[in-house]
Amino acid sequence: IQMTQSPSSVSASVGDRVTITCRATQGINSRLAWYQQKPGKAPNLLIYAASSLQSGVPSRFSGSGSGTDFTLTISSLQPEDFATYYCQQANSFPHTFGQGTRLEIK
Amino acid sequence: QVHLVEFGGGVVQPGRSLRVSCAASGFIFSRYGMQWVRQAPGKGLEWVAVVSHDGTVQYYADSVKGRFTISRDNSKNTVSLQMNSLRAEDTAMYYCAKERDEYSSSSLDPWGQGTLVTVSS
Numbered sequence: 001i002q003m004t005q006s007p008s009s010v011s012a013s014v015g016d017r018v019t020i021t022c023r024a025t026q027g028i029n030s031r032l033a034w035y036q037q038k039p040g041k042a043p044n045l046l047i048y049a050a051s052s053l054q055s056g057v058p059s060r061f062s063g064s065g066s067g068t069d070f071t072l073t074i075s076s077l078q079p080e081d082f083a084t085y086y087c088q089q090a091n092s093f094p095h096t097f098g099q100g101t102r103l104e105i106k
Numbered sequence: 107q108v109h110l111v112e113f114g115g116g117v118v119q120p121g122r123s124l125r126v127s128c129a130a131s132g133f134i135f136s137r138y139g140m141q142w143v144r145q146a147p148g149k150g151l152e153w154v155a156v157v158s159h160d161g162t163v164q165y166y167a168d169s170v171k172g173r174f175t176i177s178r179d180n181s182k183n184t185v186s187l188q189m190n191s192l193r194a195e196d197t198a199m200y201y202c203a204k205e206r207d208e209y210s211s212s213s214l215d216p217w218g219q220g221t222l223v224t225v226s227s
Contacts, residue, residue, distance in 0.1 A: 031212075033212075033213035033214070035151075035214075042201055042216075042217035042218065042219055042220055043143075043151065043201075043214075043217055044215075044216075044217070045206065045214060045215035045216070048206055048213040049213075054206075054215060086151050088151075088153070088213065088214075090211060090212050090213050093165035093211075094153050094166075094167050094168070095141070095153045095156070095211075097143075097150060097152065097153060098150075100150040
């Protein structure tokens with residue numbers, strides 16, 4: 001299963017609403033996760049099962065979708081949100097990742 | 107508090123072998139599958155391998171199948187990745203990660219800090 005994220009990079013300002021999409025080449029039910037990675041750090045789980053917020057993650061992050069099309073939305077960007085975001089399907093092995101979306105400060 | 111610490115990385119010549127391991131604490135290790143994910147310098151995340159909670163099931167990425175072996179020791183709370191016939195393209199930070207849900211393949215949380223493997227002559 002191939003995972004394709006769009007856009008590959010996006011520039012936005014603090015307070016903006018940002019949406020990142022992830023598309024699978026075949027249906028993965030709702031078995032999709034979103035991770036945030038900051039430079040020099042390990043990835044951190046934000047969303048699991050497509051729309052469930054991981055404990056400790058701010059509520060401005062949300063996920064939606066099922067089947068093949070998914071979105072990650074950040075409702076009001078904060079300075080600490082500028083990072084790279086990855087989707088990953090957990091429906092069948094290999095658990096492939098998207099190529100990443102780099103979120104930059106405008 | 108769940109804690110994962112990888113170790114064993116280093117510089118190795120092409121064609122040689124290296125074993126990286128991950129020590130886990132803060133949870134009932136024998137209930138969770140464990141995975142390895144790698145990241146080449148400046149690149150994205152690449153899923154590598156998984157071992158089931160009891161060590162009986164393993165899956166591998168095509169890029170490492172036949173060269174890498176994942177294993178675990180539930181008595182020592184460790185998971186390892188034996189890497190043979192290493193290639194330059196195996197150069198990466200190797201992360202171990204715990205599956206979020208017990209007894210079920212799922213998303214990964216948390217991740218260790220990673221151990222760097224460099225394959226170079």
